[in-house]
Each structure stands twice: as C-alpha cells, then as structure tokens.
Amino acid sequence: MIVKTIFSGFGGQGVLMMGLSLAHSAMNSGYHVTYLPAYGAEVRGGTANCTVAIADEEIASPVASEPDYLVAMNSPSLFTFQNKLSAGGTIFLNSSIVEDRPNRLDVKVCAIPCGDIAQELGNSRVANIIMMGIFIKKTNIVPAEMYLKNLELIMGSKKKTVAEVNRKAFAAGFDYVSDN
Amino acid sequence: MNKVLMSGNNIIGEAAIRAGCRFYAGYPITPQNELTEYMANHMRNTPDGVFIQSESEIAAINMIAGASAAGARVMTSSSSPGISLKQEGISSMAACELPGIIVNIMRGGPGLGNIRPSQGDYFQATRGGGHGDYRTIVFAPATCQELADLTMDAFDLADKYRSPVMILADGMMGQMMEPVVFKKPKARIYSEKFILQGAGTGKSKFIRGLILDAIDMEEHNWKLARKYKIIAENEIRYEEHQIEDAQMVIVAYGTAARIAKGAIKRLRDNGLKVGLFRPITLWPFPELNLRALSAKVKNFLVFEMSTGQMLDDVRLSLQGYAKIDFHGRPGGAVPTPSELANVIARNYDKND
Known part of the structure; x- marks a missing residue:
C-alpha cells in the first residue's frame, strides 16, 4: 500500500503543518513516510504546498505523479492540482473560501466549510x-x-491551552462528517 | 536509537556534529539555510563547538581550511552560486591536503538561477571544480538516511585521505523530511603530525600549496595523483536496483534516482523489465561496475535534472558497448515518475 497526499493552500493557513503532523503520525504508526514541502520565496498569503507519501514498503519517489488525496485550502490549490489526482481519489475542499468545484467526475469531493467552523470555535x-x-x-x-x-x-513546548484548542478543533472536524 | 523525522538539511548538521565536527563556517543561501541555522543553534551547545556566520562564502571555506590545519573536524555548506565562490579554497585544501566537508545543496543555474532543486553542478563537483590537478571525493545521497550515513562517512574519508570531500545533494533532498536513525560514528583516526599546534621547542611544520620549484611541484602533483588512484580503487559505491532481469537500465543519482525508482515501479507493473544503476560516489565514478552491466544489457537511459553532465561519465564507462539515451530536466524543474515512465517506455523497444 502506498498513499500520497498533497496539502495545499495560502501561506499562513498551516498547510505544511498539516502534512508534517500526518507524516509524523504515520511514522510513529510504523509506516515509511516522506514529507516534501514545496519551498520557495513564499510568505504569508503566497502559496504553499507539501506532498506526503505513506507506505508499508520503501518509498521510491517522494514526488507524486497521481496523488490519492488532495487537500485544497484555497481556490488556486484546486486549479493547480485537481488534474493530477488519480481517478477515484478524493479532493478535500475548504468550502468556506473555495467556491469552485472540480470539473472532473471521476473523483470524490468532500467540501467542508472549515473556515466557518473555525470561526464558530472562535479561532480562525x-x-x-x-x-x-x-x-x-x-x-x-x-x-x-x-x-x-x-x-x-511537534507543537512542542507551546502552551498547554494550544493542545486543547487543537483537540477541540480536530473533534469538530472529525464529528462533522460520517466515515465511509 | 529511535527514528526521528528530520529535514535533509538538519540531518546533515546533526550527523556532522555526531561525527565530531567542531568547526562550521557558512554564509546563508537558499535552499540550504536550515543547515546553517541548525549549526548556529547546536554548535553553541556542543563542547568546543564553533559556529561562524562568515562575511562571505570565500571567507567560510578559508576559515575551515585554517581550522582543519589546526586539527578540527570541519564543514562548510552552501548552494550552487556559493559553491562556485568556494572553489579557490577547495583547490587550496586539496593542495595542502587538508580534510574538510563541503556540502552543496544544488539549485537551478547557471548564474544565480533559482532556488528549485537541480543537478547542474555535476561537472563542477566531479572535475575538481577549482584550478589545478586535483579531485574531490563526491557523495550523492538519495535518501535522508543516506544523508546521515554518508555525512559521517565523509568525515572519515576526508581524514583517511587528507582531502576535501563533497556531499552533493539538491534542494529537494535538503528540504524533504524522512525518518532517520543516526548510526554510531567511528572514532577519529588522524595523526597529530598533520596538525599545526605550535612547534614549541621542536621543528617547525609547514602546510602550504605554494611550491615554486617546478620539479617539487611536479612531485607533489604525482603524489596527489597516486592518492586519487588509491581512492578510485577503494572507495567506489553504487546501488543496483532490479537489474537481474533488466532489458533496460536507467542511470541516475540523488533525487533523480528516487524519481527513476518510482518510474521503474510503474513500468514493471506493466511488464517492462527496467532496472536502475545509481552511482553513490560520483567521483570516483563506478566506471567498471557500469561497464560490466553492458555485457547483458544493451539499452541504457541516463536521467538527470540537468542538460546532461553525468551522461559524459556514462559514455566513458560504456565506451560504445551499449546504446545510451538521455532525458533531462534542468533549471529547477522536477519531473514526476509518470513523466519519466513515459520517456522510458518510448525508448524501451528502440533499437537504432
């Protein structure tokens, strides 16, 4: 099994942290992982993305030809990567700010207003x-x-309240959708 | 020791400190900044550790040359344009037979180029780079684990042969994170007689590259040449991947080899028998090992993130015994495994 995911969004949305935390969890679950950030002169508001590969065997290429999952936190991310996604893959959309939808019919779409849920939790x-x-x-x-x-x-020595805020946010997302 | 998830740049820094590197000088440049940052942060907590952010790349290479002469294990790092600036110093270290590690996290070039991963510095790294008759051992890691292991080995080889050793990776290797386990470093073996530490009442020692007498300089050149011959006989490293039944072999190093492995996986799923030959030392190049492959494989494809530099070494190695094609993506473009798989598939049955 090998699963590749691209996380993408604006710099400042925490897309690299999404990939890094997933890679870390997978490593400590016993998987092979690679985490490849697209680095550049990006700053807050620019674009940022990373590719995470998770496998139960040695990972040949950390670069994804056809990722299984795309997490698009903004519209440019959707346009950039939607055609890379493998057939049958899933696109996760932050529908709070992504109004467009993929123009492919062979992928699943999971559109969630993450930004709005975050506002409701009081922390965008x-x-x-x-x-x-x-x-x-x-x-x-x-x-x-x-x-x-x-x-x-990986959040390390930051205040304990941060961990609680994150747990609450994670639960809000986790409970928002059904598993299938 | 447990696995840790670290970026390539940080891994080089950690491996160097564990291997006993106690003097690092460097000047910031993307995409290797995290290495300089790591050394700044960790050298201060290392007993006898010295970190200097030098005023320039040229200063950094000369600082490590001096510290090396004084007996420290030394390292500097930069990216392509910065490595060009260091060449005079590397030549000088080779002449003076000073051990030291130079890390090049390559970016798109020529000139200032861009900050994307590339492999355009192969010629510079493997041909000596600076002026004069000399060579540097060049390691080309392809995984984060190899970055850790080869960084440690680089220090041992630098001491063993009293020569600068280069670690040649690219921006992708520097930024990518993978789990890594640090091996136990070997104890340093380096004779005091090569170290300048004050003559006291004894005889003065000299380390110098300026040898004005032509015959003396010639002898020094031949002495170095004999050393390089011994290195070429003993230090070659390479990896063969799925070549047992291969009809076609891809030759690639570093990041390009990772992409090639991904492509090979796709091609094998479709029944194409493709293998990989990956030089781990770029100098000395595994010339005879590659040539041996041509006894049974007649179809080779060199893949580099450049316009074709290692291609020359592959041609020299195969000497017309086999057909050689080339696919390159220079300037910071990183192809996907599926793109490369398409190129390989097109060349698989070609007999020209």
Whole structure:
C-alpha cells in the first residue's frame, strides 16, 4: 500500500503543518513516510504546498505523479492540482473560501466549510486542524488518537491551552462528517 | 536509537556534529539555510563547538581550511552560486591536503538561477571544480538516511585521505523530511603530525600549496595523483536496483534516482523489465561496475535534472558497448515518475 497526499493552500493557513503532523503520525504508526514541502520565496498569503507519501514498503519517489488525496485550502490549490489526482481519489475542499468545484467526475469531493467552523470555535487559525479531523475520519490512515498525540509532540513546548484548542478543533472536524 | 523525522538539511548538521565536527563556517543561501541555522543553534551547545556566520562564502571555506590545519573536524555548506565562490579554497585544501566537508545543496543555474532543486553542478563537483590537478571525493545521497550515513562517512574519508570531500545533494533532498536513525560514528583516526599546534621547542611544520620549484611541484602533483588512484580503487559505491532481469537500465543519482525508482515501479507493473544503476560516489565514478552491466544489457537511459553532465561519465564507462539515451530536466524543474515512465517506455523497444 502506498498513499500520497498533497496539502495545499495560502501561506499562513498551516498547510505544511498539516502534512508534517500526518507524516509524523504515520511514522510513529510504523509506516515509511516522506514529507516534501514545496519551498520557495513564499510568505504569508503566497502559496504553499507539501506532498506526503505513506507506505508499508520503501518509498521510491517522494514526488507524486497521481496523488490519492488532495487537500485544497484555497481556490488556486484546486486549479493547480485537481488534474493530477488519480481517478477515484478524493479532493478535500475548504468550502468556506473555495467556491469552485472540480470539473472532473471521476473523483470524490468532500467540501467542508472549515473556515466557518473555525470561526464558530472562535479561532480562525484552526481551520487546518478541523480539516485534519475530516481527513483522518475519511481516510483512516492513522488512528485519531495517534494523530493528536503526534500533533502535540511537534507543537512542542507551546502552551498547554494550544493542545486543547487543537483537540477541540480536530473533534469538530472529525464529528462533522460520517466515515465511509 | 529511535527514528526521528528530520529535514535533509538538519540531518546533515546533526550527523556532522555526531561525527565530531567542531568547526562550521557558512554564509546563508537558499535552499540550504536550515543547515546553517541548525549549526548556529547546536554548535553553541556542543563542547568546543564553533559556529561562524562568515562575511562571505570565500571567507567560510578559508576559515575551515585554517581550522582543519589546526586539527578540527570541519564543514562548510552552501548552494550552487556559493559553491562556485568556494572553489579557490577547495583547490587550496586539496593542495595542502587538508580534510574538510563541503556540502552543496544544488539549485537551478547557471548564474544565480533559482532556488528549485537541480543537478547542474555535476561537472563542477566531479572535475575538481577549482584550478589545478586535483579531485574531490563526491557523495550523492538519495535518501535522508543516506544523508546521515554518508555525512559521517565523509568525515572519515576526508581524514583517511587528507582531502576535501563533497556531499552533493539538491534542494529537494535538503528540504524533504524522512525518518532517520543516526548510526554510531567511528572514532577519529588522524595523526597529530598533520596538525599545526605550535612547534614549541621542536621543528617547525609547514602546510602550504605554494611550491615554486617546478620539479617539487611536479612531485607533489604525482603524489596527489597516486592518492586519487588509491581512492578510485577503494572507495567506489553504487546501488543496483532490479537489474537481474533488466532489458533496460536507467542511470541516475540523488533525487533523480528516487524519481527513476518510482518510474521503474510503474513500468514493471506493466511488464517492462527496467532496472536502475545509481552511482553513490560520483567521483570516483563506478566506471567498471557500469561497464560490466553492458555485457547483458544493451539499452541504457541516463536521467538527470540537468542538460546532461553525468551522461559524459556514462559514455566513458560504456565506451560504445551499449546504446545510451538521455532525458533531462534542468533549471529547477522536477519531473514526476509518470513523466519519466513515459520517456522510458518510448525508448524501451528502440533499437537504432
């Protein structure tokens, strides 16, 4: 099994943190992983994306030809990557700011207003973690508790309240959708 | 030790410190900045560790040359344009037989180019780069684990042969994260007689590259040449991947080899028997090992993120014994495995 995911959005939305936390959780679940950030002169408001590969065997290429999942936190991400996605793959959309929908019929679409849910929770910065709740629920790549533990690990010494905010945000996303 | 998820740049830094590197000088440049940052952060917590952000790349290479002469394990790092600036110093270290590690996290070129991953510095790295009759050992890691292992080995080889050693990776290797386990470094073996530490009442020692007498300089050149011959006989490293039944072999190194492995997986799923030959040392190049393959495989394709540089070494190795095609993506473009798989499939049955 090998699963490749592209996380993409504006710089500042936390898309690299989404990929990194997933990669970390998968590594500690015993998988082979690669985490490939698209680095550049990007700053807050620019574009950012990363590719995470998770496999139960050695990963040949960290570059994804046809990713299985695309997490698009903004519209440019959808336009850039929708045609790369493999047939039968899933696109996760932050529908709070992405009004467009994929023009492909052979992929599943999971459109969730992560930005709005984050506002309701009173913290617009946790939209990415809400999306991770949805992503983990739908893909089931790693157990939810495993993900949360690793998220706390990489957030490191930051205040304990941050962990709680993240847990709440993750649960909000996780419970928003049904698994299938 | 447990697995940790680290970026390539940080892995080089950690491996270097574990291997006993106690002097690092560097000047910032993307995409290797995290390495300089890592050394700045960690050298201060390392007993006897020295970190210097130099005023230029040229200063950095000369600082590590000096520290090496004084007996420290030394490293500097940069990316393509910065490595060009270091060449005079590398030539000087080769002449003075000073061990040291130079890390090149390649980016798109020529000139200032861009900050995307590329492999355009192969000629510069493997042909010596600077002036004069010299060689540098060049390691080309392809995974984060190899970055850790080869960084440690680089220090050992630099001491063993009293020569600068280059680690040649690209922006993707520097930025990518993979789980890594750091092996236990070997104890340093380096004779005190090569170290300048004050003569005291004894005889003065000299380390110099300026040898004005032509016959003396000739002898020095031949001495170096004999050393390079020994290195070429003993230090070649390469990987063969799925070549047992291969009808066609891809030759690629570093990041390009990772992409090639992905392409080979796709092609094998479709019944095409394709293998990979991956040089791990770019100098010395695994010339005879590659040539041996041509006894049974007649169809080779060189894949590089350049316009074709290692291609020359593959031609020299195969010497007309087999057909050689080339696919390149220079300037910071990184192809996907499926793109490369298409190119390979087109060439698979071709006999011209």
